[in-house]
Amino acid sequence: MILTRRRTTILFFIIGLVVAMLAGWIAVPAALYESIEQPLGFSHVVHSSDDVGMECDDCHHLTSEGGFAGIPQIAVCVDCHEEAIGTSKDELKLVEEYIKPGREIPWLVYARQPDNAFFPHVRHTKLAKIPCKQCHGDHGQTKTLRPLKRNRFTGYSRDIWGHDFSGITTSPPWSMKMSDCVDCHRKRGVRDSCLACHK
């Protein structure tokens, strides 16, 4: 009799645990983040392939003042895509909707930080020699653009807060939180005061 009651207790405990875990790790993130598709399909692999032969910094370059230019403007695309290359749906959309009318493509930025964060790309890539993919993941090897997961309340990308709700993998490229920045700064013995990164 006692044994049965204990079994029942354990069973309810396990069921409760599973339900709570599912809610916390799957249901809440699914409800919290809305999934937004990029305006256009884009393959990094095709552009960096031997056939096309572009380098990363052909599009994602630093300015002479050291600032990061980010995602390229349509002017860079026009160099090759003035006329449609091939007949894919995205190619035609690029030429008809953006290149011919001269409109910029409203790309969604996965790694946009809050306004009060100062992140000089040049100090990290040129001085500390940190490869882009350490924070951005192997984005240059992707064939398609994944949808942006945007927090419904704050508007920030899920790339910032982190994709893993279990908290096991909490470092770039899995998350780009302040604690991730601070961890790396302390490991390398560089400035970790508030004003080092906040403006």
Next chain:
Amino acid sequence: MTKTTPQKRYGMVIDIDRCDGCGACMVACSLENNVSVVPPEAGIHRGLTWIRVYSVTNEKEYPHSDTAYLPVSCQHCGNETPCVGVCPQSAVDVDPKNGIVSQIPERCMGCRYCMVACPYHARYFNWWDPVWPEGTEHLLNPGVTPRMRGVVEKCNFCHGRHHAAQERAASEGRSEIEPNEYQTACAEACPNGAITFGDLADKDSEVAKLAAGPESFQLLKTLGTGPKVYYLTQRGWVRDMAAKTPLPLDGQPDD
């Protein structure tokens, strides 16, 4: 991969005998640091400015009367910094590598303990939502975040300019900035060249030489807060007064 960077101590020397109280430093500072415009009823106690020009007189009759102007910003105290210890939010810290005292508005909860603790009245509270006159929004400096209502703000030695200088230096492959690459807006704007900004730890710098000179003094030195803003004057009464008594907030020209 641990790098040792030279210890800097950024500081400022203000020559009171050169200051004629024009307020160009206040204007330049507000523009540089996106200080918002407060409504007219704010008065002197609820206004916003990161550097305030005080006027003090020797209280004597003409022809012996004399007036001095003291621009007072955050003094970036290097010893027992009063605002740091009282902040319940850790929104204030002293950068161990360059001595600049920060104020992080996103952490601030607006309790204003730091304003009480600061002996120099150098901290200001946002009583209103930040507004800028119509048409001037596009003049905002993208290197400085505007503050919201309900938080404290103060001088940080134009840290946005420090960021920009660091970024430029890094693009040339340097991890350290040269002294001439980083200046505060107030020092640049002063038409009389009364403000000198630089690294006090560098003994050859102009600011260190001036600070070590016989005419230099610190505000409320007896408190032992070790301010990194020094003042110069040949007038003994100004030195005696400013070293001992807090500057009077009432009776200022813009009150």
